[in-house]
Amino acid sequence: MDLKIWIMLAVIVLTLAVSYYFSNRGKANGEKLADMLAKGDFESFDRCVEDKSFTRQIAPFTLDYLKLNSYLLRSDKKKSEAAFEKLKTVSLNRSQRQELSLKGFAYYLASGDKKNTKYYLDQMEESLVDEDILKSSRMYYDIVYEKKTDMLEELLEQTKDLEGEERAGNEQLIAIIYKNLGDEKKAREYEKRSRIDLGIEGEKK
Numbered sequence: 001m002d003l004k005i006w007i008m009l010a011v012i013v014l015t016l017a018v019s020y021y022f023s024n025r026g027k028a029n030g031e032k033l034a035d036m037l038a039k040g041d042f043e044s045f046d047r048c049v050e051d052k053s054f055t056r057q058i059a060p061f062t063l064d065y066l067k068l069n070s071y072l073l074r075s076d077k078k079k080s081e082a083a084f085e086k087l088k089t090v091s092l093n094r095s096q097r098q099e100l101s102l103k104g105f106a107y108y109l110a111s112g113d114k115k116n117t118k119y120y121l122d123q124m125e126e127s128l129v130d131e132d133i134l135k136s137s138r139m140y141y142d143i144v145y146e147k148k149t150d151m152l153e154e155l156l157e158q159t160k161d162l163e164g165e166e167r168a169g170n171e172q173l174i175a176i177i178y179k180n181l182g183d184e185k186k187a188r189e190y191e192k193r194s195r196i197d198l199g200i201e202g203e204k205k
Contacts, residue, residue: 030058033066037073045070061087061096072107080107084116097127105137114145143173147180168197 029048036045045066048054055063068083084107087100104120121141124134142148152174159170175190 029054030062037069094127097123098129101127109140143176149177149180152177164197168194
């Protein structure tokens with residue numbers, strides 16, 4: 001998968017990284033671990049997850065999910081994918097399936113893994129993720145993997161009213177569509193716009 005897509009999607013992954021835990025108050029140690037991830041304090045995180053007295057009160061899914069987030073934030077491909085596979089085998093409630101499917105979709109889309117991207121897209125649909133999120137995710141899948149181009153005008157119009165990461169995401173999709181259409185000049189134009197809106201202009205020559 002193109003590095004620029006990974007950069008853009010990494011923003012989504014980082015934004016979602018600890019959302020589940022901050023919405024579940026009362027789980028003090030789980031919140032402490034999530035806070036360590038938010039601060040990038042992986043040394044303290046690793047020390048705490050190895051301390052059974054610290055993790056004893058944390059639900060197994062919560063602990064495994066926090067570990068997954070730590071691997072994603074550290075770009076550890078091998079451990080991230082092993083964690084995703086482990087979480088596929090456990091029984092999850094609807095909220096947990098939603099969280100995992102969102103993260104799995106973003107990760108595997110960025111990795112260029114069509115099979116697992118489709119798996120997590122299906123999981124998003126089955127767990128009834130918000131329809132707007134589903135629509136956007138289906139659009140990503142169709143543009144990246146199915147090479148569809150019929151969303152171009154809609155995306156161009158939407159992008160006029162967006163800012164920051166949302167605008168950058170649309171611009172990356174527009175760039176991919178132009179590539180699918182064989183228009184490399186327009187593709188480069190929107191790739192550059194996307195980098196500017198993510199604040200990384202100048203990283204790619």
